[in-house]
Amino acid sequence: MIKNRFHYYRLANDILLGTLIANILGDQITRIFFSNRDTGFSQDFITLIWFVDMFYLIIACIIAIVVIVSYESPVRNCLKSFYKGRRCDPEMMKKAQRRLLNEPYLIIVLNILIWTVGTFVFWLIGSEASHIGVACGMVTVILAFFWVEHVSQKKLIPIFFPDGGLAKVKGAKTLGLGVRIGAWLLAVSIIPLSYIYITTRWFREQEQAGKTNPGELLEHFQFTLIMESSLFILLAVGLSILVVKNFRAPLQEIIQTMTRIKKGDFTARAKVLTNDEIGFVGETLNAMAEGLGERELIKDTFGKYIDRRVRDEILNGNIPLDGEIKEATILFADLRDFTPMAATTPPKTLIRILNGYLDEMSGCIQAHQGLILQFIGDEIEAVFGAPVYESDHVASALRAAIDMQSCLEKLNRRHRKMGFPVLKHGIGIHTGTVLAANIGSRDRMAYSLVGETVNMASRIQGLNKKFQTDILVSHDVAQSVKGEFFLKPMKETQVKGIQMPVTVYTLVL
Structure with a gap:
């Protein structure tokens, strides 16, 4: 001084x-x-x-x-x-x-x-x-x-x-x-x-x-x-x-x-x-910079809990609070045999394994313009084509699923070297109309999708156990990307909540 x-x-x-x-x-x-x-x-x-x-x-x-x-x-x-x-x-x-x-x-x-x-x-x-x-x-x-x-x-x-x-x-x-x-x-x-x-x-x-x-x-x-x-x-x-x-x-x-x-x-x-x-302008500018800094901090913190695109859409007022009908593709991914693994793995190691898996899968989804809606334990719910519309959202979901499978193989190679359990997962994809909105209470809201399309994607993901597959897609998805991917039809099967049998397809890598 x-x-x-x-x-x-x-x-x-x-x-x-x-x-x-x-x-x-x-x-x-x-x-x-x-x-x-x-x-x-x-x-x-x-x-x-x-x-x-x-x-x-x-x-x-x-x-x-x-x-x-x-x-x-x-x-x-x-x-x-x-x-x-x-x-x-x-x-x-x-x-x-x-x-x-x-x-x-x-x-x-x-x-x-x-x-x-x-x-x-x-x-x-x-x-x-x-x-x-x-x-x-x-x-x-x-x-x-x-x-x-x-x-x-x-x-x-x-x-x-x-x-x-x-x-x-x-x-x-x-x-x-x-x-x-x-x-x-x-x-x-x-x-x-x-x-x-x-x-x-x-x-x-x-x-x-x-x-x-x-x-x-x-x-x-x-x-x-x-x-x-x-x-x-x-x-x-x-x-x-x-x-x-x-x-x-x-x-x-x-x-x-x-x-x-x-x-x-x-x-x-x-x-x-x-x-x-002039001094008043300087003081006001400093106060404005402080306010913008706080706003940016809130914005960045907000972005850690929800996707940045949803954050920006919410802050810009582009997501109607009363909901909107959108065409989107839903992807569910769930780890197989996670409950037995949790019973035999130390808690800190288990969390490390789980977070590593979710981080890798999130990167694959976001690389193809997908949005992580929520993590439900060891399950991932993601959407393509919402809140920002994409004309190629169905194909983007399938490309993300292929990358997810490839990343899982790389992750398992690292796990073998470290002595960690090998992971398996199942992915289900369906496309259709959904109701998209900020859903929740007055104090806490989240960007969510509801409707039969979401339920169907979740149930298709569950069929991987039955067919011993890794990636299954609905008939609507198969029709949307016809000729772009090698999709093998499975036997017609009954899905909970649907009276008629449905046909699902496995994505052959």
């Missing part, structure tokens, strides 16, 4: 030094402007003015040092703690945050008082050029304000507000963008133009009074105009650079953060450097 002793002293004194430099600079410009006036004062009086000016400048700087250092004591104490590697007292930290945000306004008031009193003092001793002090004082006040704001944004705000929250500080004053821009325009255009107008008018009065040779007066006027314009231009450029930096830094933070969020990085946070309108 604080690199070394020099860094610590810079952080603690940059605002103070900037304020002093701004006032010394304003005083020197005042002296230059005053020196270029042919006031008619005696040399003794001008010497008195310079002496009073130097004395007042020293007194004003001492007062500024005392006021600023006293006001900044909580800030300085916290910086000292940070430098020594200690945590700042929470109450002290709150006070330091509040004073840091309010310090630019203290600098405004302090400088206005210094320059107002100074202008009044010079008016009392007989100086007729009080407008010089007013103009230079106003520019100095604005310059000091933007300098303090610059130091705060660049160096101190990131230390005292690492997580933002500037708007939450109680008692902190806010100066809007409109007032800032107005102050900048005042310093770079209105004050210089007004001052040059007063200068032009003063030379006009000198010409009318006939106190100076017209040629000399014109030459003096040209020199004065060029000199004053040059000084004001330099001040305007310097102040404009400062103002642009003050506006650009928080805006760049917001733009960079928005770019990261746009790319899907919801951990991105903008460093909030002000408590104005």
